[in-house]
Amino acid sequence: MGNKTKGLLALLGLGAIAYWKYKNSSEEDKQMVKDKINTAKDNLNKWGNDLKDKANNVASQVKDKANDVASQAQDKAEDLKNKAQEAVS
Secondary structure, eight states, X not given: OOHHHHHHHHHHHXXXXXXXXHHTSOHHHHHHHHHHHHHHHHHHHHHHHHHHHHHHHHHHHHHHHHXXXXXXXXXXXXXXXXXXXXXXX
16 A cells, blocks of 8 residues: 555544544533634634735735826826927927
């Protein structure tokens, strides 16, 4: 057997032991496990939302900066156009 097969079998065995232990545990222990899972889920959701908010803020800042640069470039082009027209006149 290869290492992947052994690792998969070990993981499957651990899962079976955890399931057996959960099924044979008291209601209090089951509730503690459920609470831990719910807390972990809430923490992951919070982390995901924070990450999403940060990404949106960065995207907004980049968009604002790009708009500023585009506006400055357009103003510069207008100035050069006006100077060229004055020089021709």
